[in-house]
Amino acid sequence: MRLSSKDWQTLTFATLALAAAACLPFLTAGYWLTIGVTIAMYTVLSTSWALFSGPTHYISLATAAFFGVGAYVVGYGIEHLPYWSLLVIAGVIGAVMAALVGLTTLRLSGVYFVIFTLGLAEFIRQVITWVQNWTGQKGIYVLTSITEAHIYWQLVGLAALVFLTGWLIGRSRLGFALRIIGDDEEVARHSGIRTARAKILLFMVPGAVGAITGAILAPRYVYIEPILAFTPMLSFQVVIMALLGGTGRLWGPIVGVIPFTLLWEAISASFPNQTTLLLGLSFLVIVYLLPRGFVGLIDDIRARAGREALA
Amino acid sequence: MMKRRTFTTLAAIAVAAAVALPAAAQETLKVGAVAPKTGPLAGGATVTYWPNVQLWVHDVNARGGLDVGGTKYMLEVVEYDDQTNPGQTIQAVQRLVNQDGAQIVLPPYSTGLNLAAAPIYNRFGLPMVTSTATTDKAGELSQQFPNVFFTLGGAQGIVGGVVEAFTALRDRGDIGNKLAMVNVADAFGIELMGQAKPAFEAAGFELVYESSYPLGSQDLSPVMKAAKAAAPDAFIAWSYPPDTFALTEQAIVEDLQVGAFFTAVATAFPGYVGRFGAQAEGVLGIGGVYADGAAFQEYAARHEQVTGAKPDFWASAMVYSSFQVLEQSIEAVGSFDNAAIIQHIKDNAFETVIGTLDFDENNNNTSFWTVGQWQGGVFKGVASTGREGAVEVLPKAGWN
Structure with a gap:
């Protein structure tokens, strides 16, 4: 693989940015670190979501399903296996799950996929509950010495992996195939691209990443219960943040995640009794004013600057 | 026009007042x-x-x-x-x-x-x-x-209390040995059911019907119909707020005749007696106070x-x-x-x-x-792990 000087620039910049982000716990152990964990978590989830949904235009609402499975892997395994191995297991299970879901649904057209993924979190929650009910399982506790800073670093590390994966996919034959599929699936199929295989392979990325994120966050929850681990809100937030940022670029979701998290925090802090209402209003404003997300806005500004420079 | 000095004086007073007031409080x-x-x-x-x-x-x-x-x-x-x-x-x-x-x-x-x-x-x-x-x-x-x-x-303490209350009723001859027990298939409901089954068996009760239903079930009439068909002497539901209400509703509809009727979370809510009025009389549930x-x-x-x-x-x-x-x-x-x-x-x-x-x-x-009972419109504690003021548990006398 040969890298151009622009590639080197991008890589250097990304490495510096991640290194800078990793320094946060040294600056603050408090409030901003907690916000940092939220931002890092949604960055990982939204970016991996956009890797699949950006090029294919399939809206996946399965994030909560993968996340919950990851949390339960740690919940069940923490007393038997070392923590690090659980992250790997969670990733594998998430990827396999995504592959199975992909095999059954990705041959269908978009809307069926959306409905199926929305139901998936609920389905898995019911399966886990059924197993617990059958075995008379007691509450699941994850008692570890893992701190907020550890969780944050793990998430930043995972973010680095996600960005690297995205960057590599973008340069690969798979990435090229996906762009064609996104433009016109019919054309892609006629060009000899195995569209279903490409989509399934790509869908395994958010599957694995979602599960690993759930596994990383499990020690923060301490007590794992289905209602909290499989909350459907998570799936929607990830989609909203990714779309706010824009899915056209690898760095798109992150420019959605940061302002959205801060906006949410500001609303929660200032209007604790009207969070849902104000959030809804913000969505309306975002949809009307920023239909292509922040990425679209930035592109527009650049284009205008370019024109002015020419004139 | 206000003179500048007057204005300054007024402003100074205002500032002083603003500063002084909170200090005085x-x-x-x-x-x-x-x-x-x-x-x-x-x-x-x-x-x-x-x-x-x-x-x-x-x-x-x-x-x-x-x-x-x-x-x-x-x-x-x-x-x-x-x-x-x-x-x-x-x-x-x-x-x-x-x-x-x-x-x-x-x-x-x-x-x-x-x-x-x-x-x-x-x-x-x-x-x-x-x-x-x-x-x-x-x-x-x-x-x-x-x-x-x-x-x-x-859960341990709660289950212990329920077994104690039901055993008291049985030993007094108010209820027989046959028990129907259901639970909501979710964390707390599962945990309580898991502990209650062996505890009741150890206390000499016979489980004639047992079942679970998913969280958020809308229609619980099949559960209540099946429970009634088993002809139990007592009924226990390890339930959450929505199903506590729905199961009671169904018990009234089916006219489940048991000497003890227990639903778990939310039985102690004022809304429970608000909804069922006199029919709530004698219903047992989690909680209780020295009312x-x-x-x-x-x-x-x-x-x-x-x-x-x-x-x-x-x-x-x-x-x-x-x-x-x-x-x-x-x-x-x-x-x-x-x-x-x-x-x-x-x-x-x-x-x-x-x-x-x-x-x-x-x-x-x-x-x-651990256990309370609606008695005369008040949910009184009937069992606890060492609290003062428990009243005697009463048998449930019909729904009407």
């Missing part, structure tokens, strides 16, 4: 509270948690404020909605301590949200007297988080007067009591030294609206109400 103290106002647990928090925050702050301020080492502090609440999301609970506690400068942070709501917040309370060294967390793992949890206290008991005691009656009257809503007959009084523990400890220590406050909570017993609260070596209050 008492010191204020920020109290943080975070619990669901939206999301799946908002309903429970609205009945059990939020009114008590309002009432406690009202009560403390009404008696002149919190006395800390001779200085009187008026309490001012900063409330946050955690949207029933543990991440938001943690974030809100951070915000309360770091941004708002809250000196006192009240415990959150529910088992899951309390335990998710335990590490952050622990990191700040805040005393955390939980009032809505049920756990059998107090020992392990207090090892990890020595600042956390438990008051509401766990005839002066302490609870005064508390219930104040609760209704200040917040406009009635307290429930289980955790409401415990929520208020946990605030009282904090209040008494801060006043006794006479400073905001959290380590000293936590030690004081460990070392002392506290007189509260629920009665005396005393923590064991696991930071656990081991005497709590």
Whole structure:
């Protein structure tokens, strides 16, 4: 693989940015670190979501399903296996799950996929509950010495992996195939691209990443219960943040995640009794004013600057 | 036109007044509270948690404020909605301590949200007297988080209480041996069912029907029909708020004739008797209080007067009591030294609206109400692990 000087620039910049982000716990152990964990978590989830949904235009609402499975892997395994191995297991299970879901649904057209993924979190929650009910399982506790800073670093590390994966996919034959599929699936199929295989392979990325994120966050929850681990809100937030940022670029979701998290925090802090209402209003404003997300806005500004420079 | 000097004088007076007024008033103290106002647990928090925050702050301020080492502090609440999301609970506690400068942070709501917040309370060294967390793992949890206290008991104690009440009824000849038992297939329901089955078998009961139903089931008539077909002498449902109501409704529709009828969470809510009226008479449920005691009656009257809503007959009084523990400890220590406050909570017993609260070596209050029964429109405690004021359990006499 040969890298151009622009590639080197991008890589250097990304490495510096991640290194800078990793320094946060040294600056603050408090409030901003907690916000940092939220931002890092949604960055990982939204970016991996956009890797699949950006090029294919399939809206996946399965994030909560993968996340919950990851949390339960740690919940069940923490007393038997070392923590690090659980992250790997969670990733594998998430990827396999995504592959199975992909095999059954990705041959269908978009809307069926959306409905199926929305139901998936609920389905898995019911399966886990059924197993617990059958075995008379007691509450699941994850008692570890893992701190907020550890969780944050793990998430930043995972973010680095996600960005690297995205960057590599973008340069690969798979990435090229996906762009064609996104433009016109019919054309892609006629060009000899195995569209279903490409989509399934790509869908395994958010599957694995979602599960690993759930596994990383499990020690923060301490007590794992289905209602909290499989909350459907998570799936929607990830989609909203990714779309706010824009899915056209690898760095798109992150420019959605940061302002959205801060906006949410500001609303929660200032209007604790009207969070849902104000959030809804913000969505309306975002949809009307920023239909292509922040990425679209930035592109527009650049284009205008370019024109002015020419004139 | 106003002369410049007059204006300056007026402005100076205004500024002086603005500065002087708060100084003349008492010191204020920020109290943080975070619990669901939206999301799946908002309903429970609205009945059990939020009114008590309002009432406690009202009560403390009404008696002149919190006395800390001779200085009187008026309490001012900063409330946050955690949207029933543990991440938001943690974030809100951070915000309360770091941004708002809250000196006192009240415990959150529910088992899951309390335990998710335990590490952050622990990191700040805040005393955390939980009032809505049920756990059998107090020992392990207090090892990890020595600042956390438990008051509401766990599944073991509750199951023990129910077995005790049902055994009393059977031994008196009010009910036979045949038991129908169902549970909601979710965390707490599963845990209770898991412990209740062997406990009832050991007590010599025969399980003639057992079943579970998914969380959020709309139609529970098949469950009740099947239970009735097994001709049980007693019925137990380890249920959550919506199904507690739905199962009672179905029992009335099917006219389930049993000598003991037990539904779990929310049976103790004032809304239960509000919905079923006289038909609720004799229904058993989780919780209970010393309903005839002066302490609870005064508390219930104040609760209704200040917040406009009635307290429930289980955790409401415990929520208020946990605030009282904090209040008494801060006043006794006479400073905001959290380590000293936590030690004081460990070392002392506290007189509260629920009665005396005393923590064991696991930071656990081991005497709590387990079973209550609607008797004459009041949900009275009939079994507890060592609380005073239990009344005798009565057989259920028909639905009409």
